[in-house]
Amino acid sequence: MFTALKKLKNKKRAGLMLYEMIISVFIISISSVFILQLFLYSKTLNAKANDIDNSIVVILNAMELSKNYPTLNKYFKDDFFDGAILNTSDTNKQSNIYKYYDENWNTIYSPANIDKAKYILELNVAKIESSSNNAILTFKQDALFATTYGSSTGLKYNIHGKVYYAVDPSNILISLQTTSYFSNNIK
Amino acid sequence: MTTISKGTSNTETFLSLLLLILLSICIFTLISTGNITEKRILAQTEIKSNARIAEGYINLKLKQNDISGKIVVKENPNTEKNALVINDGVREAKTNTWIYFNDGYLLESTTVDNMPPDDKTATKIAKIDGFNITKEDQKVVTEISYFYDNEPHTVKQIIVLRSK
Numbered sequence: 001m002f003t004a005l006k007k008l009k010n011k012k013r014a015g016l017m018l019y020e021m022i023i024s025v026f027i028i029s030i031s032s033v034f035i036l037q038l039f040l041y042s043k044t045l046n047a048k049a050n051d052i053d054n055s056i057v058v059i060l061n062a063m064e065l066s067k068n069y070p071t072l073n074k075y076f077k078d079d080f081f082d083g084a085i086l087n088t089s090d091t092n093k094q095s096n097i098y099k100y101y102d103e104n105w106n107t108i109y110s111p112a113n114i115d116k117a118k119y120i121l122e123l124n125v126a127k128i129e130s131s132s133n134n135a136i137l138t139f140k141q142d143a144l145f146a147t148t149y150g151s152s153t154g155l156k157y158n159i160h161g162k163v164y165y166a167v168d169p170s171n172i173l174i175s176l177q178t179t180s181y182f183s184n185n186i187k
Numbered sequence: 188m189t190t191i192s193k194g195t196s197n198t199e200t201f202l203s204l205l206l207l208i209l210l211s212i213c214i215f216t217l218i219s220t221g222n223i224t225e226k227r228i229l230a231q232t233e234i235k236s237n238a239r240i241a242e243g244y245i246n247l248k249l250k251q252n253d254i255s256g257k258i259v260v261k262e263n264p265n266t267e268k269n270a271l272v273i274n275d276g277v278r279e280a281k282t283n284t285w286i287y288f289n290d291g292y293l294l295e296s297t298t299v300d301n302m303p304p305d306d307k308t309a310t311k312i313a314k315i316d317g318f319n320i321t322k323e324d325q326k327v328v329t330e331i332s333y334f335y336d337n338e339p340h341t342v343k344q345i346i347v348l349r350s351k
Contacts, residue, residue, distance in 0.1 A: 053239075
């Protein structure tokens with residue numbers, strides 16, 4: 001009688017252990033899904049941070065260049081805009097220029113390869129009629145950049161630049177604005 | 188009857204052990220994947236931040252010394268590559284601050300006027316894989332390269348000086 005009870009108890013324990021293990025595997029599988037999602041998210045986040053980082057460099061380079069030229073026509077003729085597409089009717093008033101980059105942030109020079117672009121830099125340059133303040137170059141992006149130099153004479157333009165994904169223009173990586181005098185009179 | 192019961196119990200124990208092994212493999216894989224991911228992201232961040240440190244340092248130096256005749260780009264006689272030279276000092280004690288690339292680092296060396304930089308006394312600024320600088324009138328273009336995943340990457344920076 002005692003032996004039979006002991007055997008029954010052992011049998012029940014062995015069964016219980018299997019159930020415990022099945023439950024453990026189930027729990028670990030469920031939690032693994034969430035953890036793997038976190039890994040994937042961290043990779044995406046890292047890639048996005050990288051994209052924003054490169055976008056800032058590209059857009060600041062474009063805006064910094066504006067200090068070097070007295071007119072828009074000369075500005076757009078800089079090497080930086082090689083391969084870029086200019087969309088304008090009158091370059092002295094308002095212009096849009098598009099520069100295309102591949103997945104490694106290399107410039108796409110040939111218009112035939114534009115469909116391979118992953119990122120697009122869009123610059124909107126508009127002439128400002130009023131020249132009430134003396135700022136010649138002011139970067140604005142949530143007050144992150146604010147640089148003002150002394151007074152100057154020259155044409156005053158507002159450059160609004162943004163970098164976005166080619167596949168989704170609404171997905172803007174970075175947007176910057178600058179008010180710039182195009183003048184080479186600065187000493 | 189007793190024999191069958193014993194057999195069932197052994198099978199269950201075996202299955203439990205099998206699941207236990209499976210569970211350990213899963214946990215081990217999860218931890219090692221996490222570890223690899225973390226190391227990769229940290230390595231990438233470090234490489235990128237080194238490139239940004241180098242870029243930021245040169246930007247700062249150019250903006251600080253934006254005075255006519257102070258900023259020059261010339262060839263480093265030791266490496267035969269372009270270097271940024273900042274002319275400093277007063278009449279009798281003129282100095283040159285060389286910012287250049289050598290042996291995997293962006294270095295800064297201050298020397299007596301017209302003397303080449305000295306690697307032994309130079310300060311390490313950041314670990315990068317390549318550096319080039321060119322100056323055309325007021326436009327200074329710097330290119331900082333680094334390798335990640337065996338692929339070369341370049342950060343190109345354009346700075347327009349106010350002084351001529």
